[in-house]
Amino acid sequence: MAEFNLNCKGLQCPGPIMQVFKTAKEAQPGDIIHVKVTDRGFAKDIQAWCKKTGNEMLELVESETEIYAKILRK
Amino acid sequence: MADKKTIIVFSGDMDKVMASFIIANGAAAMGSEVTMFFTFWGLNVLRKAQKIKVKKDFMEKMFGWMMPRGAEKLGLSKMNFGGMGAVMMKQIMKKKNVNSLPELIESAQAMGVRMIACTMSMDVMGIKEEELIDGIEFAGVATYLGESDEANVNLFI
Numbered sequence: 767m768a769e770f771n772l773n774c775k776g777l778q779c780p781g782p783i784m785q786v787f788k789t790a791k792e793a794q795p796g797d798i799i800h801v802k803v804t805d806r807g808f809a810k811d812i813q814a815w816c817k818k819t820g821n822e823m824l825e826l827v828e829s830e831t832e833i834y835a836k837i838l839r840k
Numbered sequence: 841m842a843d844k845k846t847i848i849v850f851s852g853d854m855d856k857v858m859a860s861f862i863i864a865n866g867a868a869a870m871g872s873e874v875t876m877f878f879t880f881w882g883l884n885v886l887r888k889a890q891k892i893k894v895k896k897d898f899m900e901k902m903f904g905w906m907m908p909r910g911a912e913k914l915g916l917s918k919m920n921f922g923g924m925g926a927v928m929m930k931q932i933m934k935k936k937n938v939n940s941l942p943e944l945i946e947s948a949q950a951m952g953v954r955m956i957a958c959t960m961s962m963d964v965m966g967i968k969e970e971e972l973i974d975g976i977e978f979a980g981v982a983t984y985l986g987e988s989d990e991a992n993v994n995l996f997i
Binding site: 783 | 862865866868869870871936937938939947951
């Protein structure tokens, strides 16, 4: 099981979601993707993305400065 | 099987075309198959930036000369002020780290977004195949209808 760390801070929509998509394509089922983003819309977007692509959101933390998401590649 | 989205890019306004490509890239990242149809003013998006030597009649030459040559040259739909608005918008977007239109187009192609140029409007506007960027398909309304029939989202921009 591999873990991927994505730093998408500073990237605007649709940058972060595309990076997550590309990483998920490389990853194997069971792998974990960690992603940090500054775009405010990402918190909702990543939930929609997980739902659509069938991947699982393990954690979503929104702070003042960034959004962190932990995704399980299905 | 992946679902499909189709987008008709009729407009040649930079802002509207950007919206089209953000949706196209986003949809591709959501795992959808995306097809974009470029017709009328939207064809200008696909023009190569450099002048290509092709045989044209007088009217076609005039059209070619008056229309923006490529994604870099498009104006805004509002507050364009003869191109000043577009220049300012590009500066602001760069500062805010928003992808430029040429970057969005490149990324869409890399994501496997299909781009189809409408041959009828190419003929009307005197735009030749050689003048458009690589990786474009050429087709008509039936191809669009066939694709949109299978799509669950279809936009006209």
